[in-house]
Every structure is written in structure tokens, then in C-alpha cells.
Amino acid sequence: MLYYYLILFFIFGLIVGSFLSVVVSRLETGESILGGRSQCPKCKKKIRSYDLVPLLSFVVLKGRCRYCEKKISLFYPLIELATGILFALLLYRFSDIFTGANLYLFFGLHLIILASLVAIFFYDCFYYIIPDKVLVPAGLTTLVLAIINVLLAKRFQLDFFIYQPEIWNLVLGIIIGGGFFLLLVLISKERWMGWGDVKLGVFLGLFLGYPSILVALFFAFILGSIYSVVLLLSKKKKMKDAVPFGPFLVLGGLIALFAGKFIVSWYLGV
Numbered sequence: 001m002l003y004y005y006l007i008l009f010f011i012f013g014l015i016v017g018s019f020l021s022v023v024v025s026r027l028e029t030g031e032s033i034l035g036g037r038s039q040c041p042k043c044k045k046k047i048r049s050y051d052l053v054p055l056l057s058f059v060v061l062k063g064r065c066r067y068c069e070k071k072i073s074l075f076y077p078l079i080e081l082a083t084g085i086l087f088a089l090l091l092y093r094f095s096d097i098f099t100g101a102n103l104y105l106f107f108g109l110h111l112i113i114l115a116s117l118v119a120i121f122f123y124d125c126f127y128y129i130i131p132d133k134v135l136v137p138a139g140l141t142t143l144v145l146a147i148i149n150v151l152l153a154k155r156f157q158l159d160f161f162i163y164q165p166e167i168w169n170l171v172l173g174i175i176i177g178g179g180f181f182l183l184l185v186l187i188s189k190e191r192w193m194g195w196g197d198v199k200l201g202v203f204l205g206l207f208l209g210y211p212s213i214l215v216a217l218f219f220a221f222i223l224g225s226i227y228s229v230v231l232l233l234s235k236k237k238k239m240k241d242a243v244p245f246g247p248f249l250v251l252g253g254l255i256a257l258f259a260g261k262f263i264v265s266w267y268l269g270v
């Protein structure tokens with residue numbers, strides 16, 4: 001039965017990913033996200049609805065426009081696949097922990113947050129900006145549910161945070177996640193990190209809480225360092241070139257979400 005739902009979540013993720021690709025490609029150009037069918041960036045022909053099937057269309061068309069044969073960016077199948085895999089992974093990892101009303105609340109909340117993280121990842125890769133239009137709604141959703149969770153958890157047996165049922169875990173998470181990047185921004189005068197990283201740090205701190213936020217920061221810096229060294233060695237970038245940090249923070253956050261509990265208990269030796 002689980003496999004049936006895993007496939008369902010994966011397909012749902014593909015569809016959401018397809019929507020996210022529109023959000024990411026249109027937010028910066030200011031086009032309406034809901035209105036107007038997508039068009040080929042080269043020949044401007046409207047893309048037919050049967051060519052908009054997530055992932056499948058890309059494979060069938062062999063990654064080229066049906067009309068002008070220009071290569072379609074790998075970004076589209078990648079963002080769809082990433083969302084599909086994350087949605088299925090969420091179900092696989094947490095389906096046995098939550099039951100009843102908590103199950104729906106937990107998955108509802110976390111699917112929104114995962115989708116936001118995917119959008120932030122690709123957006124920051126392309127434009128070196130972490131968009132408030134994605135970050136603020138995701139942060140507010142988490143905040144509202146955190147308040148409900150902290151205030152009403154005991155009364156209604158609601159509990160949809162994985163690791164930190166207490167308020168101090170969340171407050172400490174925000175202080176560490178936001179404060180750390182705030183320091184880096186102030187010290188470097190925005191050369192190492194931007195205000196977007198501070199906001200993303202606050203959001204992840206609220207979402208993951210303490211101590212999981214430490215796992216996220218740790219892996220973000222490990223992965224970011226490896227990537228920078230590879231770029232420097234391959235001479236693709238110079239020391240002073242900017243590398244967006246948001247994508248690594250997102251990856252660190254995902255590692256903390258899916259494996260944080262294991263990593264923390266392994267580290268503490270319990």
C-alpha cells in the first residue's frame with residue numbers, strides 16, 4: 001500500500017515541480033504566474049498542453065522544442081524530478097510517525113515548505129536572490145503552525161514538528177539560524193553573505209529548531225566549501241567571485257530534515 005502512495009506523492013511532486021518552474025522563470029521577469037500559457041523562449045510559439053506533461057514531455061521531445069528544435073533547458077525536468085523525489089521521500093521517511101489529523105497537518109505543512117525550498121534553491125542558483133515572495137509565505141505558514149503547535153499541542157494532541165515540541169527549541173533555532181548570518185553580513189559588509197541568507201537562516205531556524213539547525217548549518221558550509229574548492233581548482237571562478245549560499249543552506253536544511261535526528265543522536269553518542 002505504501003508503494004502506491006509513494007508513486008502518488010511522486011507524481012504530485014512532478015506536477016507541483018512543473019508549477020514551481022513557472023514561478024521561478026516568471027517571478028524575475030514580472031510575468032503573471034497564473035495567466036498565459038508558456039512559450040518557447042526562442043521561436044515564441046505557445047507550448048501545446050500535451051507538451052506540458054511534467055518530465056514525460058521532456059523525454060518524448062528528447063529535450064528539444066517541437067517547432068524550432070532548440071534545446072529545452074535541463075532546469076525544467078530537474079526541478080520537476082527534485083520536487084517529485086522530495087515529496088516521495090517525505091512520505092517514505094515519516095509515514096509511520098504521524099497518524100490521524102496529525103498526518104494531514106504534517107504532510108500539508110511539509111509539502112508547502114519542501115516546495116518553497118525547491119523554488120528558493122533554483123531561484124538563488126539563477127538570480128543570486130532569495131525571493132521574499134516565496135520566503136515570506138513559507139515562513140508565515142511555519143510560524144502560524146508553530147504557534148498552534150506550541151499553544152495547543154497538549155490540549156488537542158497535535159504535534160507536527162518532528163524534533164522540537166518546546167518553544168525554546170524554536171526560539172534558539174531562530175537565534176542561531178538568523179544570528180549567525182547576521183554576524184557574517186555585518187562583519188563582511190554583505191560581501192560574504194546577503195540579507196536573503198539571514199532571512200533564510202531565520203526561516204530554517206523556525207522550521208528545524210535547535211539542535212537540527214546546527215546540522216543544517218554544518219552541512220551547508222561543508223557542501224559550500226567543497227563546491228567552491230572544485231570551482232577554484234577547475235578555474236571556473238576566481239577567489240573574489242560571488243557564489244550564492246542559499247542553495248547550500250537549502251541542501252543543509254533538507255539533510256537536517258531527513259537525517260537530523262540520526263546525526264544528532266549519533267554525535268551525542270546516544
Ligand SMILES: [Zn+2]
Pocket residue numbers: 040041042043044045065066067068069070
Ligand atoms: Zn521553439
